[in-house]
Amino acid sequence: xxxxxxxxxxxxxxxxxxxxxxxxxxxxxxxxxxxxxxxxxxxxxxxxxxxxxxxxxxxxxxxxxxxxxxxxxxxxxxxxxxxxxxxxxxxxxxxxxxxxxxxxxxxxxxxxxxxxxxxxxxxxxxxxxxxxxxxxxxxxxxxxxxxxxxxxxxxxxxxxxxxxxxxxxxxxxxxxxxxxxxxxxxxxxxxxxxxxxxxxxxxxxxxxxxxxxxxxxxxxxxxxxxxxxxxxxxxxxxxxxxxxxxxxxxxxxxxxxxxxxxxxxxxxxxxxxxxxxxxxxxxxxxxxxxxxxxxxxxxxxxxxxxxxxxxxxxxxxxxxxxxxxxxxxxxxxxxxxxxxxxxxxxxxxxxxxxxxxxxxxxxxxxxxxxxxxxxxxxxxxxxxxxxxxxxxxxxxxxxxxxxxxxxxxxxxxxxxxxxxxxxx
Amino acid sequence: xxxxxxxxxxxxxxxxxxxxxxxxxxxxxxxxxxxxxxxxxxxxxxxxxxxxxxxxxxxxxxxxxxxxxxxxxxxxxxxxxxxxxxxxxxxxxxxxxxxxxxxxxxxxxxxxxxxxxxxxxxxxxxxxxxxxxxxxxxxxxxxxxxxxxxxxxxxxxxxxxxxxxxxxxxxxxxxxxxxxxxxxxxxxxxxxxxxxxxxxxxxxxxxxxxxxxxxxxxxxxxxxxxxxxxxxxxxxxxxxxxxxxxxxxxxxxxxxxxxxxxxxxxxxxxxxxxxxxxxxxxxxxxxxxxxxxxxxxxxxxxxxxxxxxxxxxxxxxxxxxxxxxxxxxxxxxxxxxxxxxxxxxxxxxxxxxxxxxxxxxxxxxxxxxxxxxxxxxxxxxxxxxxxxxxxxxxxxxxxxxxxxxxxxxxxxxxxxxxxxxxxx
Numbered sequence: 001x002x003x004x005x006x007x008x009x010x011x012x013x014x015x016x017x018x019x020x021x022x023x024x025x026x027x028x029x030x031x032x033x034x035x036x037x038x039x040x041x042x043x044x045x046x047x048x049x050x051x052x053x054x055x056x057x058x059x060x061x062x063x064x065x066x067x068x069x070x071x072x073x074x075x076x077x078x079x080x081x082x083x084x085x086x087x088x089x090x091x092x093x094x095x096x097x098x099x100x101x102x103x104x105x106x107x108x109x110x111x112x113x114x115x116x117x118x119x120x121x122x123x124x125x126x127x128x129x130x131x132x133x134x135x136x137x138x139x140x141x142x143x144x145x146x147x148x149x150x151x152x153x154x155x156x157x158x159x160x161x162x163x164x165x166x167x168x169x170x171x172x173x174x175x176x177x178x179x180x181x182x183x184x185x186x187x188x189x190x191x192x193x194x195x196x197x198x199x200x201x202x203x204x205x206x207x208x209x210x211x212x213x214x215x216x217x218x219x220x221x222x223x224x225x226x227x228x229x230x231x232x233x234x235x236x237x238x239x240x241x242x243x244x245x246x247x248x249x250x251x252x253x254x255x256x257x258x259x260x261x262x263x264x265x266x267x268x269x270x271x272x273x274x275x276x277x278x279x280x281x282x283x284x285x286x287x288x289x290x291x292x293x294x295x296x297x298x299x300x301x302x303x304x305x306x307x308x309x310x311x312x313x314x315x316x317x318x319x320x321x322x323x324x325x326x327x328x329x330x331x332x333x334x335x336x337x338x339x340x341x342x343x344x345x346x347x348x349x350x351x352x353x354x355x356x357x358x359x360x361x362x363x364x365x366x367x368x369x370x371x372x373x374x375x376x377x378x379x380x381x382x383x384x385x386x387x388x389x390x391x392x393x394x395x396x397x398x399x400x401x402x403x404x405x406x407x408x409x410x411x412x413x414x415x416x417x418x419x420x421x422x423x424x
Numbered sequence: 425x426x427x428x429x430x431x432x433x434x435x436x437x438x439x440x441x442x443x444x445x446x447x448x449x450x451x452x453x454x455x456x457x458x459x460x461x462x463x464x465x466x467x468x469x470x471x472x473x474x475x476x477x478x479x480x481x482x483x484x485x486x487x488x489x490x491x492x493x494x495x496x497x498x499x500x501x502x503x504x505x506x507x508x509x510x511x512x513x514x515x516x517x518x519x520x521x522x523x524x525x526x527x528x529x530x531x532x533x534x535x536x537x538x539x540x541x542x543x544x545x546x547x548x549x550x551x552x553x554x555x556x557x558x559x560x561x562x563x564x565x566x567x568x569x570x571x572x573x574x575x576x577x578x579x580x581x582x583x584x585x586x587x588x589x590x591x592x593x594x595x596x597x598x599x600x601x602x603x604x605x606x607x608x609x610x611x612x613x614x615x616x617x618x619x620x621x622x623x624x625x626x627x628x629x630x631x632x633x634x635x636x637x638x639x640x641x642x643x644x645x646x647x648x649x650x651x652x653x654x655x656x657x658x659x660x661x662x663x664x665x666x667x668x669x670x671x672x673x674x675x676x677x678x679x680x681x682x683x684x685x686x687x688x689x690x691x692x693x694x695x696x697x698x699x700x701x702x703x704x705x706x707x708x709x710x711x712x713x714x715x716x717x718x719x720x721x722x723x724x725x726x727x728x729x730x731x732x733x734x735x736x737x738x739x740x741x742x743x744x745x746x747x748x749x750x751x752x753x754x755x756x757x758x759x760x761x762x763x764x765x766x767x768x769x770x771x772x773x774x775x776x777x778x779x780x781x782x783x784x785x786x787x788x789x790x791x792x793x794x795x796x797x798x799x800x801x802x803x804x805x806x807x808x809x810x811x812x813x814x815x816x817x818x819x820x821x822x823x824x825x826x827x828x829x830x831x832x833x834x835x836x837x838x839x840x841x842x843x844x845x846x847x848x
Contacts, residue, residue: 024615026614026615026631026634026635029635029638029639030638030639041620043807044625044804045620045622045625046622046623050802050804052680079609079652080608080609080610080623080652081608081609081610081611081623081624081651081652082609082610082623083621083622083623083624084623085622098680099608099610099625099733100610100623101622101623135802135804140800140804140805140806140807141807147807148810149842149846151842152841152842153838153840153841155635155636155639155837155838156632156633156635156636156639156739156742157632157739157806157809157810157812158810159628159631159632159635160628160629160631160632160635160735160739160806160809160810161806161807161809161810163614163626163628163631164625164626164628164735164806166619166620166626168614168617184504184505184523185503185504185505185506186504186505186506186523186524187505190450190587190592191448191450193592195590196465196469196590197507198469198470198507198509198525199470199504199505199506199507199508199524199525200505200507201468201469201523201588202587202588202590204583204584204587204588205584207450207583207584207587208580208581208583208584209580210450211450211453211579211580211583211584212579212580214453214454215453215454215579215580227505228503228504228505256476256522309522309523311584311588315580315581315584318580327840332840333840333841333842333843334839334840334841335840338835338839338840339788340764340793341765341791341792341793364763367765367830367832368765369764369765376564378474378559380468380474380559380564381564382564382581382584382585382588383467383564383565383571383585385581385584385585386572386581386582386584386585388581406791408791411762411839413579414577414579415758415762415835416577416751416756416757416758416759416762417576417577417757417758418573418575418576418757419757422573
């Protein structure tokens with residue numbers, strides 16, 4: 001059986017059909033840059049005042065001191081928004097406000113708190129440094145320089161930065177068409193209403209995964225529920241590939257060794273398409289029965305992530321495999337869940353020799369982050385995933401992690417949850 | 425001047441007009457529960473098999489051993505999705521698959537790997553524990569128990585959990601109508617095209633804030649740009665309040681002491697509405713000139729957050745004040761930015777006695793998280809916010825934080841960024 005690390009290496013090599021598009025930057029929140037952004041103008045575009053005060057030429061007051069105060073008459077007022085280019089005459093000053101353009105020749109702004117105002121002008125008793133309180137044109141960035149790197153996932157601050165440098169449109173990765181298939185005779189679609197009989201469960205996997213894709217900014221297509229027959233599974237796969245034209249396919253269920261697990265068989269003989277599967281199992285828990293491969297169509301290649309049917313295992317497969325794969329293909333520098341160091345608040349034990357991702361919650365105690373199990377770690381218990389704010393990778397070859405140990409954990413996207421202790 | 429802590433206490437007390445609504449749970453990603461969710465059924469709803477194997481009665485094989493193997497004929501096959509309630513006859517077993525309902529009377533499932541199959545039935549050489557490999561009805565949660573607490577911000581796992589317990593609709597907080605106003609003669613709306621002349625800058629604040637609200641799951645309304653006159657500012661405020669009917673108002677600019685800062689004056693005398701301002705300045709950096717208060721209308725009270733015009737300061741005010749205020753009012757247990765412990769990778773110095781939020785980036789080195797400044801900390805430099813993955817609160821009374829010190833920092837929502845070092 002493949003190790004987790006070996007599985008990740010296989011996945012990183014799966015090709016993905018990705019296109020780019022150009023969109024207004026104010027519609028690009030969460031999108032990933034497919035090209036570097038080059039500043040279209042200097043930042044700032046023109047020298048401006050960092051303070052409310054007075055602007056003048058340093059040479060005019062170079063000899064100012066307590067003994068030799070120099071008076072500069074105020075020749076003008078420049079407020080923010082003034083579009084007149086003022087020129088400063090020698091031995092004069094202008095009243096200037098934060099963000100207003102510095103007049104030509106001026107090389108100092110003195111704060112209003114630091115001068116005395118008289119009917120004849122302002123009195124200066126000390127010569128400040130040149131460029132004092134002036135934000136000089138181009139000091140943050142000059143036109144033509146790289147402002148943001150490709151692979152940046154745009155957010156409030158990066159969008160603000162791009163806009164301020166006159167970038168109004170950006171080239172981003174087009175969202176791939178993500179298709180999701182569920183399999184299993186026992187599944188009933190909750191969106192169609194009704195209630196359960198014995199033997200049925202609600203089909204939650206497709207919805208779970210759609211929410212998880214949404215949280216990473218991606219829409220996804222519900223490609224239906226396949227029954228546990230070869231014909232139904234094949235038909236559902238072919239519909240997603242040929243009719244719904246997906247770029248990446250995620251399925252849940254039908255991949256373990258049970259006699260009725262038919263995704264395996266359907267992919268082994270998919271009419272009209274060659275399929276290459278990289279593996280069918282990974283030495284991890286939860287989520288061992290997971291199959292990854294590529295479907296070759298005449299137009300493109302479609303990566304397929306065949307996740308387990310168990311909702312906990314399916315979501316784990318999403319966080320460990322699908323999410324980092326997609327972000328990685330778009331060039332995001334840290335596509336994995338963010339990791340931090342924590343201190344274990346209790347002993348963690350496991351049997352077996354698989355890498356286990358333990359659902360944990362993080363508590364803050366005296367400037368330390370303490371990790372506790374969210375409870376029953378069965379892959380049938382979604383409540384212990386619902387309470388989790390992080391995942392503890394419990395190494396394959398370890399069986400005990402003692403209370404007090406420092407460990408690296410993966411943060412889940414929703415850190416603001418109730419601590420799981422309310423359940424007890 | 426108020427301390428940051430005092431300002432936060434004022435803000436927590438501002439009333440907010442919040443309504444609830446009932447929506448399908450599959451449309452509730454990111455929404456906050458306004459009521460506890462009570463399980464509508466047991467979880468699981470019926471006892472089922474955790475493995476592919478054979479189900480039977482423990483009593484029938486209680487004496488099984490290597491010396492005394494017991495053979496049970498296979499009377500039936502139950503696959504997942506079977507809705508027939510089987511009853512097991514004594515001294516028989518059924519072939520059963522993962523997720524399939526346990527027949528009445530059966531109290532053990534034995535894994536298929538652990539039995540020998542013969543033409544006469546399966547051979548059992550050891551008696552397992554009762555309920556072995558059976559997920560018992562109600563073991564995760566029983567109908568009527570609290571499944572999720574109010575204040576939970578729904579995500580993939582919590583939505584999956586609710587659905588599995590037959591919860592299809594949830595009562596969540598309705599999104600408040602967030603209005604955003606920018607002020608300043610120097611501002612030009614980038615969405616209207618064109619280019620800048622000297623004295624003009626792109627109006628980025630409204631867009632920045634809209635993106636930041638979007639990231640926390642909220643839509644917001646662009647309530648326009650006010651000119652630096654009392655009339656224009658008043659008219660823009662009144663339009664947002666009376667015509668656009670906002671529930672919360674965020675403005676940027678016009679709140680410092682400059683002669684042209686008119687938000688102060690407009691709020692002091694807003695025709696038809698009483699306004700109570702709590703404060704006009706906070707001892708923090710960036711973001712000192714920030715005013716918070718309440719506008720009383722005949723129908724409701726509207727909190728107003730008058731943030732500084734500087735884009736860095738405005739965004740800081742959003743993260744420190746606006747975001748936690750809104751999440752807190754909805755009952756989210758940890759409404760502030762998540763905090764973690766890091767080790768400083770360099771000396772941090774500051775002058776003055778304000779609490780400073782330093783924009784930093786986090787590096788992972790040998791299982792430690794190391795914090796570095798993103799560069800120039802001027803409130804005019806958005807690039808050092810764009811590169812930031814966290815904020816370091818530098819205490820008001822400290823002036824040096826030495827390299828190697830352990831500090832608590834606030835994580836920004838976008839942790840997957842390029843490390844800021846690429847700029848150098």
